[in-house]
Amino acid sequence: MGELQGVGIGLRKALFEPLLATNRRVDWLEVVSENYLDATGRADAMLARFAERWPIVPHGVALSVGTAPPDGYVEKLTALAARLSPPYLSDHCCYSSIGARNFLDLLPLPRHDEAIARIVTNARAVSAATGCSLVLENITTYAEMPGSIYDEGTFLRRIAEEAGVGLLLDVTNLHLNAVNHGLDPLALLDAFPLEHVRQLHLAGFTQDGDVLLDTHSAPIAAPVWDLYREVIKRRGAIPTLIEWDQHIPPLDVVLDEADRARSLMERHG
Amino acid sequence: MTTSLESFFATMGALMEGSISAEQCEARLGPSASGTARLALYPRLIARQATSALDAMFAAARIAGLAWDADGYRALQAGYLAAHPPRSWSPSEVVVGFADYLEAHGAPRDIVELADYARVCRQVLAAPASDGTAGLAVVHYQHAVREFALGIKAGSIAEGRPAARPTTWILGRHRETQRLVAVTPSVPALVALQVLTDGTWSGGLPAVERSHVRLEAAALVRLGVLAPTAQTLVDELACD
Incomplete structure (x- = not known):
């Protein structure tokens, strides 16, 4: 499969049947890798059906590149990559498990040299084992981890350059981090290594007390659209994903957001 | 203060499992620039995620x-x-x-x-x-x-x-559709499934007309939950 183009949406069970029935434009799909690593039955059959019509990129949440991939994970990811032939595999620049304990969440690392070295080693190993490029996403953080010495832009740039991986810029996460840490989103964007970005994510969020949570459960908010426009102005068109994971609306609502992103990409890219 | 990654994971793991507080976490790893309350958010989010x-x-x-x-x-x-x-x-x-x-x-x-x-x-x-x-x-x-x-x-x-x-x-x-299908079964339909599972018409089955069993098997095929080959097998066994 060649490089992605245009705007994709996250393939979720609630969208299976409407997606097969729609005539509206969908450029590509992203699946949560873990939903298909052991897929049998319906999930397996539906993946085959969608793969006939659209390019599909596996996007993981459990690689845990900051600690180590869970036992057996990379072998299954390799098989999924062989099945789908994606342009790359993506996951997050974080950890989600420690040893056998999985936290089912994306957790921030201290941004220091040892963490960079660990991620670089793991990312290279995963790329080599799967035969696929790896792309790592910036996560939402709610607290600075003790021991951090670098800002996020520096941290991600070094990882991208030393590991030879691409980056996935989640524009919503950038906005959330700015708000959660009292920073200027444009300053965060200035520091972000846009030259390494191969994909963008857009999603909704929710407020919980004084923090914004990355829940993928609401429409994309106005400040995120503004930031997206700024990214496209700076870097040109970049394949973009619309993400919904909770309170998933009718497909047309998801595709309206995809159309809006495509329109911004065409106008400003 | 920069602690080793191993120390970081051991301490954060303990925080997220609730065996130490955010204050104890900071005492071991150094302060979070975001403050203790923000660090304490993580175990709550982890628990919420699992729930x-x-x-x-x-x-x-x-x-x-x-x-x-x-x-x-x-x-x-x-x-x-x-x-x-x-x-x-x-x-x-x-x-x-x-x-x-x-x-x-x-x-x-x-x-x-x-x-x-x-x-x-x-x-x-x-x-x-x-x-x-x-x-x-x-x-x-x-x-x-x-x-x-x-x-x-x-x-x-x-x-x-x-x-x-x-x-x-x-x-x-x-x-075909891969959707869940639910059927309120008749006794002959249950017998059809038992016959298919056993591969034989065993003596312990309820006494039902074999023609009814064949009809119920055909209905399950039409509903998409049984393969056409299953109906063929039921037909063959019903004729024995």
């Missing part, structure tokens, strides 16, 4: 559980997650044992049945394709759990508990 996985898979059991005893149901959820800390990357794999846990810990029968129904549906949808009966399930409940679960999913039921009414279902997956 969300339970709520997602057992949506109908949750509604009935909250109607039964909200604190009691939440205590059962917390107890399950404490006894079974996630060790899989698959949230549904992590929580699938909750149905057994509810039964073992004395949850009301209707809530146990709702959880079991969710688990069986998952198994049916995930079963490898089969020409026989391997992916089918026959379930008997004392409550109208399927009706209740469908109402929750459709949004027509937001609270309450399932009616006390014995129900029996054949649950299967449509061979």
Whole structure:
């Protein structure tokens, strides 16, 4: 499969049947890798059906590149990559498990040299084992981890350059981090290594007390659209994903957001 | 202060499992620039994430559980997650044992049945394709759990508990659409499944007209839950 183009949406069970029935434009799909690593039955059959019509990129949440991939994970990811032939595999620049304990969440690392070295080693190993490029996403953080010495832009740039991986810029996460840490989103964007970005994510969020949570459960908010426009102005068109994971609306609502992103990409890219 | 990664993970793991406080975490790793309260958010988010996985898979059991005893149901959820800390990357794999846990810990029968129904549906949808009966399930409940679960999913039921009414279902997956199919079985339909499973017409089966069994097998084929080859096998066995 060649490089992605245009705007994709996250393939979720609630969208299976409407997606097969729609005539509206969908450029590509992203699946949560873990939903298909052991897929049998319906999930397996539906993946085959969608793969006939659209390019599909596996996007993981459990690689845990900051600690180590869970036992057996990379072998299954390799098989999924062989099945789908994606342009790359993506996951997050974080950890989600420690040893056998999985936290089912994306957790921030201290941004220091040892963490960079660990991620670089793991990312290279995963790329080599799967035969696929790896792309790592910036996560939402709610607290600075003790021991951090670098800002996020520096941290991600070094990882991208030393590991030879691409980056996935989640524009919503950038906005959330700015708000959660009292920073200027444009300053965060200035520091972000846009030259390494191969994909963008857009999603909704929710407020919980004084923090914004990355829940993928609401429409994309106005400040995120503004930031997206700024990214496209700076870097040109970049394949973009619309993400919904909770309170998933009718497909047309998801595709309206995809159309809006495509329109911004065409106008400003 | 920069501590080693191993020390970081050991300490953060302890924080997220609730065995140390955020203050103790900072004492070991140094302060978070965001403050102690923000660091303390993580164990809460981790617990919420795991509970969300339970709520997602057992949506109908949750509604009935909250109607039964909200604190009691939440205590059962917390107890399950404490006894079974996630060790899989698959949230549904992590929580699938909750149905057994509810039964073992004395949850009301209707809530146990709702959880079991969710688990069986998952198994049916995930079963490898089969020409026989391997992916089918026959379930008997004392409550109208399927009706209740469908109402929750459709949004027509937001609270309450399932009616006390014995129900029996054949649950299967449509061979083309891959959707869950539920059939209220007749005795001949159950006999058809038993004959297919056994590969023979054994002596212990209920006395039914073999022609009725063949018709019910044909109906299950039309509903997409049995392969046409299964009907052929039933036809052959019925002629023996």
